[in-house]
Amino acid sequence: KNEVEQSPQNLTAQEGEFITINCSYSVGISALHWLQQHPGGGIVSLFMLSSGKKKHGRLIATINIQEKHSSLHITASHPRDSAVYICAVSPNYGGATNKLIFGTGTLLAVQP
C-alpha cells in the first residue's frame, strides 16, 4: 500500500463545477504539499500546510492531522485548471531532510 493515496485518479468536470481531490497518508508528517502539473509542463507548488486551511484565489486546501487526510478544492472550475494535481507529504522520520513522499496524482479535465 502506498504511503500517500489520492482519489480520484481521474476526474472530468464541467466548467463552473466545484471540485474536490482527496489525499490520505499513513505516516507522521511535518507538512503536506499540493502540486500542479500542466501537460508537458513543470510542477508548481500550490500549497504547503501543516494544519487548518489555506486559500489562494479559487483554490482551497484543508488538512486534518488526526485523520491523516487533506483535500484540495477548486471553486468555479475553468478549463485552464485542467492539470495533474499531486499530493506530497514531508515525513517526520528519517532525519533532518526535506524529502517528500508523493501520491500518484489526480488527472483533472475541465470541459467548457
Next chain:
Amino acid sequence: DVKVTQSSRYLVKRTGEKVFLECVQDMDHENMFWYRQDPGLGLRLIYFSYDVKMKEKGDIPEGYSVSREKKERFSLILESASTNQTSMYLCASSKEYNEQFFGPGTRLTVL
C-alpha cells in the same frame, strides 16, 4: 522568483552512453533533488543533496550517480544508459524545510 533550470527539455541517447543532466538554481537553496516521473508510478526520488559535495541516495539510485561541486548546480549522471531509464527527469530545490521548486523537466529517451 526562484528559477530552476535544466540543461535540456528533450534528449535522445543510445544504450550504453554516459548521460549528464544538469540542474541549476538561482536562489541559494541548500537542498536539491533529482526525481524521475513515470506514468502510474508518480515521482520517485533518485538522489538528493543537502549541501555542496553532500549527497544521499533516494528510493531508486541504481544506475545513477550525482555530483554537487557548487551550491547552485546539481548534476545527474547515467553511467551507462539503458532503455529502462527512458523517463521524465525533474530537478527541484528547496530552502531548509520549505516548499520545493521544480525545473521544467528533461524527457530522456534511450534507444
